Structure formats: structure tokens, C-alpha cells
Amino acid sequence: MIGAARRLAADLPSGALVNLGRGLPTLVADVLPEDRGVVLQSENGLIGLARLASDADPDPTVTDASKRPVGLRPGAALMDLAASFDMIRSGRIDIAVLGAFEVSIAGDLANHVSNDPEFPPAVGGAMDLAAGARAVWVLMRHADKDGRPKMRERLDLPVTARGVVRRVYTDKATFWIEPEGVRQVWPVHGRRSGVDHE
Amino acid sequence: VAQRGKVRTRAVEAVGSVADGASIVVGGFGDRGIPYALLDALCDSGAKGLTVVSINAGAGRSGVARLISERRVERLVCSFPRTAGSVAFEEAWRERRIALELLPMGTLVARLQAAASGLAAVYSPVGAGTALAEGRETREFDGRAHVLETALRPDLALLRADRGDEYGNLGYRGTDRNLNPIAARAARRAVAQVDHLTPEPLAPETVETPGVYVERLVSFASEFAS
Numbered sequence: 001m002i003g004a005a006r007r008l009a010a011d012l013p014s015g016a017l018v019n020l021g022r023g024l025p026t027l028v029a030d031v032l033p034e035d036r037g038v039v040l041q042s043e044n045g046l047i048g049l050a051r052l053a054s055d056a057d058p059d060p061t062v063t064d065a066s067k068r069p070v071g072l073r074p075g076a077a078l079m080d081l082a083a084s085f086d087m088i089r090s091g092r093i094d095i096a097v098l099g100a101f102e103v104s105i106a107g108d109l110a111n112h113v114s115n116d117p118e119f120p121p122a123v124g125g126a127m128d129l130a131a132g133a134r135a136v137w138v139l140m141r142h143a144d145k146d147g148r149p150k151m152r153e154r155l156d157l158p159v160t161a162r163g164v165v166r167r168v169y170t171d172k173a174t175f176w177i178e179p180e181g182v183r184q185v186w187p188v189h190g191r192r193s194g195v196d197h198e
Numbered sequence: 199v200a201q202r203g204k205v206r207t208r209a210v211e212a213v214g215s216v217a218d219g220a221s222i223v224v225g226g227f228g229d230r231g232i233p234y235a236l237l238d239a240l241c242d243s244g245a246k247g248l249t250v251v252s253i254n255a256g257a258g259r260s261g262v263a264r265l266i267s268e269r270r271v272e273r274l275v276c277s278f279p280r281t282a283g284s285v286a287f288e289e290a291w292r293e294r295r296i297a298l299e300l301l302p303m304g305t306l307v308a309r310l311q312a313a314a315s316g317l318a319a320v321y322s323p324v325g326a327g328t329a330l331a332e333g334r335e336t337r338e339f340d341g342r343a344h345v346l347e348t349a350l351r352p353d354l355a356l357l358r359a360d361r362g363d364e365y366g367n368l369g370y371r372g373t374d375r376n377l378n379p380i381a382a383r384a385a386r387r388a389v390a391q392v393d394h395l396t397p398e399p400l401a402p403e404t405v406e407t408p409g410v411y412v413e414r415l416v417s418f419a420s421e422f423a424s
Binding site: 022 | 279300303307323376378
């Protein structure tokens with residue numbers, strides 16, 4: 001997945017305020033060069049997140065949304081969850097990078113209820129980010145554990161947010177979801193109305 | 199207005215008596231900012247049939263996970279109950295002995311914030327059109343559907359702060375603020391566990407939770423967990 005995270009990181013515009021969701025999206029912080037001018041927000045109350053150097057002595061009280069200790073860039077700010085989610089809902093986040101169980105070709109997102117009934121649901125900040133961020137990009141594996149592509153004509157799982165996903169980065173491809181349809185931009189493949197799966 | 203003498207030496211004295219069926223909001227996110235000593239005192243008090251409001255459901259058998267393991271929690275109002283180590287919640291969920299009200303994290307916070315602000319409810323665009331908003335009052339503003347979210351006013355808040363003084367003023371460290379300041383302002387009463395009890399009052403500019411919100415506090419070293 002590191003290749004997909006690198007492709008996504010390279011596409012983030014300089015100056016953007018970006019939230020990285022739990023799980024796979026946190027990979028983006030590992031591969032984002034410091035000089036790109038991208039500012040990372042973490043929903044647990046941090047702006048200006050930095051990856052820790054491998055030899056760093058971490059401050060245990062500064063963590064990301066996945067409980068990993070992280071560093072602070074110069075100019076960083078800390079806040080409580082009320083301020084963090086005020087910021088998320090009011091459209092201050094340019095891009096939210098989220099994980100997903102499924103994404104539809106219309107940009108519908110499913111990432112809070114899995115298809116395993118024994119597996120309890122968890123929503124976290126995903127719905128707030130999907131509703132409030134200016135754009136949602138998804139970083140996910142191309143196929144589920146049965147080998148079925150996770151990008152679908154229609155969602156099978158309960159919807160987390162409708163029509164919000166603009167880009168999808170997987171270990172096999174990059175898709176842009178546009179009003180005219182889904183365009184596979186990597187490997188270059190042209191525009192189409194649906195998604196082919198090899 | 200500020201009252202002194204809020205410091206207690208034992209967590210059980212700080213928490214005081216908690217009625218069966220009470221609702222309790224617990225500070226913390228992941229494993230940071232969690233008042234483990236207060237949660238243990240609550241568990242030892244024997245209170246049951248509790249509604250717990252928290253971001254996660256705890257890990258292992260400590261904190262909120264201990265309360266769930268010992269069957270004190272009837273209802274969990276929570277945003278991300280399934281995490282690495284959330285075995286206590288997952289057991290209770292599979293055995294159908296806990297009710298879960300799953301909320302988007304910002305909605306959980308906004309409902310507490312409404313109570314803290316003295317508002318009965320707020321309209322939020324988050325979750326509109328999803329199963330979480332089914333059957334709920336929805337209204338359009340600027341052409342966009344918004345869901346009515348009612349204020350959440352728990353009976354008690356259990357807080358974790360880095361530092362506190364005898365007036366109950368609190369300050370936090372790092373990302374340990376998380377739910378703590380808003381929990382303090384939303385609940386009917388609040389009790390804090392602090393890592394450092396400062397002999398002098400905190401400098402007024404550095405007070406993040408004013409002591410008027412805090413009924414009692416107890417000091418425990420930061421190494422203390424579960």
C-alpha cells in the first residue's frame with residue numbers, strides 16, 4: 001500500500017490542510033516530504049502533525065487518531081475535540097483522506113459497518129469529515145479478502161456518506177470520480193462509466 | 199466565587215456516591231487523557247445500570263473496559279467502540295448485554311457542547327441520509343438536510359488533567375485535552391484526576407477548565423494506569 005500512499009501524497013496540493021483518517025491513511029504522513037507545505041490535522045485535536053524520526057524520544061502525550069505517538073511541526077497547535085470538530089464541520093479541512101470498506105462509482109462511501117455481523121460498528125470522525133471536508137480522498141486496498149474489488153457500482157454496506165469521494169487510491173490504480181463518470185488516471189486508462197476489474 | 203478545599207486524597211472520596219442508572223461521560227481518546235483511577239473508584243462503588251458516554255470503549259480490562267467487563271454498563275454512547283484491545287466491549291456486544299448508541303464523533307461532542315451552552319438541541323448536516331439519522335427530525339437549511347441533535351447532559355463527568363489546583367482549575371498536556379474540557383462543561387457535576395497538584399493556584403491565563411465546573415479532584419502520578 002505504500003505505493004498508493006506515495007501516489008496520494010504526491011497529489012496533495014501545497015498549502016492544503018489535510019486530515020488523515022485512522023488506519024491506512026496514516027501511511028500518508030510517513031511518505032509526505034516535509035517541504036511539501038501540506039499541513040496535517042488530526043481529529044483528536046492537533047494541527048501540524050509530523051512523523052517522528054525513528055530515533056526520536058517521543059512525548060507520550062502527543063498522539064495521532066490511531067494512538068501512535070507523533071511529533072509537532074513548528075507552528076503546530078493543540079485543541080480539544082470541540083474545537084477539532086468545529087473545524088471539521090465548518091469546512092476548514094481541504095482534504096480528508098479516509099479508509100473504506102467500499103466506494104461506489106457515484107462516490108458513495110461505506111466505512112463504518114463491515115459485512116461481519118460479529119464485528120461491531122465504529123464510525124469515529126468519518127461521517128463528520130465526509131460531511132465537512134471540501135474533498136474526500138480514499139486510500140484503500142483494491143480488493144477485499146475474498147478478492148472482490150472494493151470499488152463497486154453500488155454499495156452493499158450501509159452508507160457513511162453519499163457522493164463525497166473525489167479520488168480513490170488503491171494498490172492497483174488511481175481513480176478520479178467526476179460528474180461524467182470514473183476516470184482511471186493511473187495506470188493511464190482513459191474515461192469510462194464503470195470500473196473494469198482484472 | 200472560586201472555592202478552595204476541593205482536593206481529596208482518595209479517588210473514591212472524589213467520585214462520591216453514584217446512583218444506579220446514572221449517566222457518566224468519561225474523558226479520553228484512545229489511551230490518552232483517561233481517568234483510570236476515577237473509573238476504578240466508580241467500579242469499586244458498585245454502581246450499576248450505568249449509561250457511559252465516551253469516545254472509545256476501553257482496551258483490555260481497565261478503564262471503561264473494566265466497567266463493561268464487570269457488567270456495570272447498560273448503555274454505551276460511543277463513537278469508536280471497536281479498537282485494538284476492545285475485548286470487553288466486543289464480548290458484551292456479542293452476548294447482547296450492552297446497548298450501543300453509535301454517534302459520529304463530532305455529533306457526540308456537539309451534543310455535549312449543546313448541553314454546555316444551555317441549548318436544547320442543534321441541527322447538524324452530519325449523518326443526514328444515513329441509517330444513523332433514520333426516523334429522526336430532519337430539516338433543510340440552505341438546501342442541505344440537517345438532523346436535529348438533542349443536548350446530552352450526563353449526571354457526572356470523570357476527567358483526567360495534567361495539573362490542577364485546590365480551586366479545581368485544570369490544565370492539560372499534549373492531545374490529552376480531547377473530550378475532557380467539554381465533558382466538564384456538559385455534565386451536572388465533574389470530578390478530576392490530575393497528574394500534578396500544584397501548591398500555588400494555576401496562572402489564570404493558563405486555566406483551561408475553570409474550577410467552578412469541578413466539584414472535587416484527586417492527584418495521582420502519571421504512571422498510574424488501571
